[in-house]
Amino acid sequence: MAASELRYGRGGSMKISHATKVADIPINNWDAMAASGDFYSSSWGLRSFEELYPTEGNYLWVDSDPLRAAVACYCLTSESRPSPFTRLDRIIAARVRERGDEPDDEALTTLLPTLLVGGRQAGPSRLLRGAGSTVADVVGLIEGTVEVAAELGARTLVMPYVDASDRMLNEALQALGWLNVPASDYYQMDVAWADFDGYLASFDRHRRHAIRREISRVDSAGVQLAHEPMDYQLIPLLGKLSENLRRKYGSPRPAADIALSLQEFAEIAGDKVSLLTARHDGRVVGYVQIIQWRDDLVFRDLGFDYEFVERHELPLYFALGFYKAAQIAPTSNARCIHYGMGSGEAKVRRGCTAVQQTMYIRALDRESETLLGNTLRA
Secondary structure, three states: OEEEEEEOHHHHHEEEEEEHHHOOOOOOHHHHOOOOHHHHHHHHHHHHHHHHHHOEEEEEEEEOOOOOHHHHHHHEEEOOOOOOOHHHHHHHHHHHOOOOOOOOOHHHHHOOOEEEOOOOOOOOOEEEEEEOHHHHHHHHHHHHHHHHHHOOOOEEEEEEEEOOOOOOHHHHHHHOOOOEEEEEEEEEEEOOOOOOOHHOOOOHHHHHHHHHHHHHHHHOOOOEEEEEEHHHHHHHHHHHHHOOOHHHHHOOOHHHHHHHHHHHHHHHHHHHHEEEEEEEEEEEEEEEEEEEEOOEEEEEEEEEHHHHHHHHHOOOOHHHHHHHHHOOOOHOOEEEEEEOOOOOHHHOOOEEEEEEEEEEEEEEOOOHHHHHHHHHHO
């Protein structure tokens, strides 16, 4: 459907537009609000998700010229991919397991449908703001997402990864009564060096020696690291390598589905996407797919031949994702490399900064509110 005009906010005083197709949003004004780290909330990111999940997207913006605030949301059901990073029941199940308990998966599924607010990425939940945006814009937009969620028959809303430093958004969500709990940290690395020697110089002598030793192990195994354009002929292999990683970390997804995602995204992003590859005798044994967007390098997907990696005991992820990335970042005019969540200690040791995040949840019925309260407090 085309964009519709709806009245949200206290007393219906704020006009907010709502669309379910990226083609119906004011793309130029929308993208003008996207800042560093906002690739997945830009029209490029939104189109990639729409290609993969064509019925889930909902886009809201404060109806002003220029735009002052906007947000992307996705309605996830029990039929949506059960990602432990984006689907509320799986996010909470993962938290329960982390504290040593066994989740009641059947009960948690009753939290669906859920409206995932702030983007479908496994990373910071973004609400875009332009020049002149106010607390009233943020509050009105959040209230708009609640109204849309109710219209869609959702039982809950979630912003799983709100940057703790975003004071306006945190205060608005708290004032509106959203439940909040600490979320996983997000890791990024500011590029403050002109070349790889400069990257090394940012560490103490002990860490520099450890990094050189890891690089030497990869070199001695006959592995060549490279930065390459996206090669469509590699996509079936990349899908298999990514399947290996997802299976290892408890988020299985068929290689064919991953390959389709890689291809569709590459077709949308064009020369914004490229690969860091590790090859042995010409065969790719590891890769990181990266996005170059403005002054960001964003890790989107990765995978490895773990049989090869473990047989040779190689630190291939660090060699590619940190040392090769650190080498190419200055030549790509990147100011920040975005690594995502998990493995925090290892990332910090190699130069990352931890960004604290908070998860916010809103229940739309008493049963969901009780279940959330009991599960998260246990």
